[in-house]
Amino acid sequence: MRPEVRIAWALAGALALTVFLIDALTPLDIAIAVFYVVVVLLVASSGGRTATVCAAWGCVLLTLAGFALSHDDSVSTGAIARCAVSLLAIATTSYLALRNQTATADLREQVEERKQAERALERTEAFLLDAQRLSRTASIATRLPEGTMWWSDEAYRIFDYTRDVTPSIDAILARTHPDDLALVRNAYENEKGGAPVIDVEHRLRMPDGAIKHVHYVAHVVQRSGELEYAGALMDITETTLAQEALARSTAELAHVTRISMLGELAASIAHETTQPIAAIVTCGDAALRWLNRPQPDLAEAKQSITQMIRDAKRASDVIQRIRAMAKKHEGPAARFALNGTVEEALELVRGELDRHSVAVRVQLAEPSPAVCGDRVQLQQVLINVIMNGTQAMAGQNAPRRLHIATRMFDDNHAHVIVEDSGPGIGEESAGRIFNAFFTTKADGMGMGLSICRSIVEAHGGRIWAEGAAQGGASLQFILPVDRETCDEQPAG
Ligand SMILES: Nc1ncnc2c1ncn2[C@@H]1O[C@H](COP(=O)(O)OP(=O)(O)OP(=O)(O)O)[C@@H](O)[C@H]1O
Ligand SMILES: [Mg+2]
The missing domain is CATH 1.10.287 (Helix Hairpins)
Known part of the structure; x- marks a missing residue:
């Protein structure tokens, strides 16, 4: 219990006792019990409804008890009237005190609700400010035609103005990059003209020379019959620089x-x-x-x-x-016999084969499969593969044998096989021999097989390497056979 409540209740008790003693023990012809209303008011001002009701009933009982004690035999009409006046005063005061308490409680509730609403509003505003700062987005409201503006805190931060600057189009133009002045003026003119939406990207130049990129979007809102634009100004400097x-x-x-x-x-x-x-x-x-x-x-x-x-x-x-x-x-596409190309390629590297004492065995499909494509490029594939085989066998004393064959792979593909009797392809190189610049040779460029793969794949074929029956490497490729879809040209 609060001290002031305790004092009020002690005062009320003392007053009630005094009134009762005077009422019961003195032969005064006045309605002394009326002073009980002060007791009720004292309790009502400091206690709740229950305390007030209890005090009211207590005062009623004390009034009746005082009346009974002071009038044992003869009761005058005046005494009854005084007692009735006292009881009526206590009842009326109690009723009014209770009503007052109800009204005060309602008011307190309303005040509390209002405070909660204010706190919620403050929180929402804080969230909004935070969100604006984090997203670098400011709010700008513009009332037209007079051009009165309202800026959020973030707008002041973006424009780098202190709070004492009055928001205005002139303040914005003072920060606008000279090259974008016309753009901003034009957007403002559009606002004055009542355009439903304004969307403009421009640059700002800060007093220290720093450049900012901003994006302003606004739409028109009618407020109490006046033209007003609600807009968002986004600082997109980081995004623009990243782009x-x-x-x-x-x-x-x-x-x-x-x-x-x-x-x-x-x-x-x-x-x-x-x-x-x-x-x-x-x-x-x-x-x-x-x-x-x-x-x-x-x-x-x-x-x-x-x-x-x-x-x-x-x-x-x-x-x-x-x-x-x-x-x-595309290279010049022509239809040609695969066997003829193999023979031409062999003819071109004959000197090298002889120099390295390579014995060549050729086994060609009969009739020769016809393919469509660039004959010179396919000769290159064959020359590269034959040269690789020759180079692989160059260091060995064992017989140097090269076996070249053409045959059908399936109904739609011709198959070319070039096998040598060299050391074969090491396991660690196997997955990389077709990569550009992969070589195991001191003077190699590592381009031969990479070129072969580009050419074969450009012709719709596939190239791969295997181990050869005679112990060396077996380079093989397939090409789609031509079904007379290609212009026939004389092999030259
Ligand atoms: N017939 C083969 N026998 C063994 N290894 C081979 C054979 N053909 C290719 N290779 C391996 O594949 C690698 C790549 O061959 P590729 O023709 O692409 O390049 P390179 O012959 O090394 O150099 P260059 O660019 O001069 O042709 C070779 O360095 C070699 O290790
Ligand atoms: Mg090579």
Whole structure:
């Protein structure tokens, strides 16, 4: 119990006792019991409903007891009237005190509800402010035509203004990047013209020279008959900078990809022209020898020079094909006999095979499967695979045997097999031999098989390696056979 309540109740008790004693023991002809109302009021002001009701009943009982004690035999009408007045006063005061208590309780409840609503509002405002700060989104309200503005805290932060600055279009224009002034003015004019939606992205230039990118979106709302825009201003500087960085990286990546493609292109050209150039040098040497004889053999020299021209032409053809492949242009597609291409390729590397004492066995399908594609490119595949086999056997004393075969793989595919009697492909290299720049040779480029795979796959085929029956490697590829869908061209 609070001290002031305790004092009030002690006072009430003392007063009740005093009134009772005077009422019961003194022969006063006044309605002294009326003072009980003060007791009721004292209790009502400090206690609840129950205490008030109890005090009221207590006072009624004390009034009756006082009346009974002071009037034992003769009861005058005046005494009865005074007692009745006292009881009526106690009842009326109690009733009014109780009503007052009910009204006060209602009022307290309303005040409490209001306080709760205010607290909820404060919380919502705090959430909103937090959300605005975190998302860097400000609120801007604009009333037209006078142009009165209201900015949220975040708007002041974005524009970098202190709270004493009055929000206005001039304040916004003062922070707008000079190159975007027309854009912002135009958006404001549209607002004045009553456009339903405003959506504009522009830059701000801060006093320290820093640039911010912002996005303003607003829509029109009618408030009490006036034109007003409710808008959101988003600081999108980070997103914009990230997008710009992404665009830069993409451009750089494209550049690097082009450079690496160029590297592969150069490597392919270098790889594929090595063999014809070596052949040209050999034929040139031979031609010189024929001419340097005391009796020059012009016929032989002529033959060597013809071969030199053929090899040079082939080198130039190869370069053209590789360039076309790199540009993703289709090479000239023609229908040709696979067996003929195998024989041509063998003819072109005959010198190398002889130099390395390789015994070649050729087994060709009869009739020859016809395929559609670029004959020079397929010759390249065969030359690369034959050269790899020859190089693999170069260091060995054991017989160097090369077996080349063509046959049908299934109804729709022709099959080419090139087997050597070399050491075979090591397990650790097996999965990588078709990768560009993978080589186990000191002077290798690692481009041969990668070029072969590009060519075979561009022709709709597949290439793979196996172990050969005679112990070496077996390189095999299949190509779709042509069902006369390709223009027939004379094999040249
Ligand atoms: N017939 C084969 N026998 C054994 N290993 C082979 C054979 N053919 C290819 N390889 C292995 O595959 C690797 C890749 O061959 P690829 O033709 O792509 O490149 P390379 O011959 O090394 O170099 P280059 O680019 O000069 O042709 C070779 O280094 C070799 O290890
Ligand atoms: Mg090779």
